[in-house]
Amino acid sequence: MRVSGLLRILAVIFVLFTSWIFFWGYLSFSMKTVRLPRWLAGAVSKKTRVVKTRCNLSKPCPDNYFAFKICSGAANVVGPSICFEDHMIMSPVKNNVGRGLNIALVNGTTGMVLKHDHFDMYSGDVQLLEKFLKEITEGMLVLVASYDDPGTKMNDEIRKLFSQMGSSHANQLGFRDSWVFLGARGIKNNSPFEQVGSWWPPHPWRRGGEQCQG
Numbered sequence: 001m002r003v004s005g006l007l008r009i010l011a012v013i014f015v016l017f018t019s020w021i022f023f024w025g026y027l028s029f030s031m032k033t034v035r036l037p038r039w040l041a042g043a044v045s046k047k048t049r050v051v052k053t054r055c056n057l058s059k060p061c062p063d064n065y066f067a068f069k070i071c072s073g074a075a076n077v078v079g080p081s082i083c084f085e086d087h088m089i090m091s092p093v094k095n096n097v098g099r100g101l102n103i104a105l106v107n108g109t110t111g112m113v114l115k116h117d118h119f120d121m122y123s124g125d126v127q128l129l130e131k132f133l134k135e136i137t138e139g140m141l142v143l144v145a146s147y148d149d150p151g152t153k154m155n156d157e158i159r160k161l162f163s164q165m166g167s168s169h170a171n172q173l174g175f176r177d178s179w180v181f182l183g184a185r186g187i188k189n190n191s192p193f194e195q196v197g198s199w200w201p202p203h204p205w206r207r208g209g210e211q212c213q214g
């Protein structure tokens with residue numbers, strides 16, 4: 001009995017002692033880790049400043065490629081944005097986006113922004129969008145981002161015009177789908193850049209992506 005009692009006391013002392021050592025080890029370790037990230041953070045932020053990409057793309061584009069990033073809106077809460085060659089053409093901050101389809105036209109040779117506008121596809125005048133799309137000529141790049149609802153007023157004529165620019169989803173686009181697209185009039189194949197998300201069943205609403213365009 002006395003031996004086991006002594007062993008118990010020794011065990012308790014042992015536990016206290018090791019936790020003491022562990023505690024101090026932990027403290028000095030955590031003090032080191034408090035200092036380390038500051039050095040690391042300094043080094044990292046210096047590096048990211050050096051490798052800044054056009055449109056903040058995750059990877060830089062080759063010199064002879066255009067960099068662009070298009071994000072659809074998220075439901076009717078977060079507005080869409082269209083960036084081309086480090087120029088934010090449309091965004092909520094610029095206060096030039098709207099419900100429906102947000103479209104920017106860019107000269108495909110020079111990358112110069114030619115025009116941008118938004119078209120309410122829920123209760124707007126769809127003739128305005130038809131007119132806008134019919135005035136697009138060859139050699140222009142067309143960048144599209146949806147916001148809230150691109151589908152309600154969508155008609156066959158508009159679906160056809162987008163299909164002729166290389167869209168493979170414009171034919172099915174419906175109520176509150178999210179859609180991002182880059183195309184050009186008269187391109188023979190499907191656009192290399194297009195994403196669509198359906199409203200139902202629920203999905204992460206925001207579609208978006210970035211790419212280099214040759």
Ligand SMILES: *[C@@H]1O[C@H](CO)[C@@H](O)[C@H](O)[C@H]1NC(C)=O
Nearest residue numbers: 054055056083085086087088
């Ligand atoms: C890139 O990111 C920086 C820092 O977040 C921001 O200030 C800048 O406006 C962004 N540029 C574009 C074109 O989005």
Ligand SMILES: *[C@@H]1O[C@H](CO)[C@@H](O)[C@H](O)[C@H]1NC(C)=O
Nearest residue numbers: 107108109110137138139140
């Ligand atoms: C694009 O810019 C070039 C050079 O300025 C010009 O010759 C061409 O007509 C423009 N194309 C369009 C579609 O605006």
